[in-house]
Amino acid sequence: MIYIRKRRTPVVIEKEAERIKETPGSGYKELRLPEDSGQLRALFDKMPKDEIRTELVKEQHGLCAYCMRRITGQRNDTKIEHYEALSVNKETALDYQNYLGVCYGGEKDKLDNEHQNVRCLCCDASRGEKILVINPWNKRQMEAIGYYKKTGEIYVRPNVGLGVELEEAMQRDIDEVLHLNGEKDSDGKIKWDTTSKLVAGRRCICDSVRSQFERWSKKGTLTAEFLQDKIDKLESKLQGDNVADEYIGVRLYLYKRKAEKLRKQN
Numbered sequence: 001m002i003y004i005r006k007r008r009t010p011v012v013i014e015k016e017a018e019r020i021k022e023t024p025g026s027g028y029k030e031l032r033l034p035e036d037s038g039q040l041r042a043l044f045d046k047m048p049k050d051e052i053r054t055e056l057v058k059e060q061h062g063l064c065a066y067c068m069r070r071i072t073g074q075r076n077d078t079k080i081e082h083y084e085a086l087s088v089n090k091e092t093a094l095d096y097q098n099y100l101g102v103c104y105g106g107e108k109d110k111l112d113n114e115h116q117n118v119r120c121l122c123c124d125a126s127r128g129e130k131i132l133v134i135n136p137w138n139k140r141q142m143e144a145i146g147y148y149k150k151t152g153e154i155y156v157r158p159n160v161g162l163g164v165e166l167e168e169a170m171q172r173d174i175d176e177v178l179h180l181n182g183e184k185d186s187d188g189k190i191k192w193d194t195t196s197k198l199v200a201g202r203r204c205i206c207d208s209v210r211s212q213f214e215r216w217s218k219k220g221t222l223t224a225e226f227l228q229d230k231i232d233k234l235e236s237k238l239q240g241d242n243v244a245d246e247y248i249g250v251r252l253y254l255y256k257r258k259a260e261k262l263r264k265q266n
């Protein structure tokens with residue numbers, strides 16, 4: 001996961017939400033939750049979804065808000081996620097500020113041979129309407145996200161000032177609600193990957209970074225300054241409407257930790 005800078009609600013989207021709410025026959029004003037969530041969803045379906053998906057993909061640089069896999073804004077790979085679930089808040093149901101662009105969480109991916117009968121869904125497909133503590137719009141939270149170099153596992157780093165309670169809640173969201181580490185056993189070890197192969201995807205980046213470090217080290221170019229230059233280049237992909245590489249957060253994290261280590265050594 002990486003930090004997402006939420007942009008202003010585009011005027012077309014805002015106007016359409018207002019129009020739907022104010023239309024006398026829409027029934028919006030009389031809606032009561034959770035019993036009328038079906039009706040509310042029908043109103044949400046009237047929103048300009050193509051425009052919404054396009055805007056979300058731009059502000060998220062083409063990455064799923066939870067797993068960092070590619071989303072393009074097309075209906076077949078991008079879903080509009082209500083961060084605050086639709087069934088709990090009618091104010092935010094039609095509000096762009098409550099929307100995230102997310103992937104299909106493995107719903108459309110092929111099952112692998114090893115686990116034919118178990119679909120391990122992630123992201124929104126796994127979350128459903130559950131309340132989340134972890135929040136990609138929260139910079140402090142996102143700065144606490146780390147990855148184990150050997151396994152590609154995503155985790156919340158301890159001792160970065162969030163407090164144990166919040167760290168644990170975020171980790172629970174990662175493992176049990178969003179399923180970003182696939183299926184874990186009772187000891188917390190990964191039993192198998194998500195159907196979308198998130199752990200393998202992140203591990204692949206870790207392996208690539210490790211061989212880069214070896215190569216640069218042999219050439220004698222692996223310094224904090226050298227890495228900082230690489231970090232700046234990666235971060236420029238998270239500016240404007242640029243599209244970033246899948247799992248970019250993993251590479252960025254590993255570069256940053258290494259640069260820190262090299263600085264300390266000097």
Ligand SMILES: [Zn+2]
Pocket residue numbers: 064065066067068069102103104105122123124
């Ligand atoms: Zn995803």
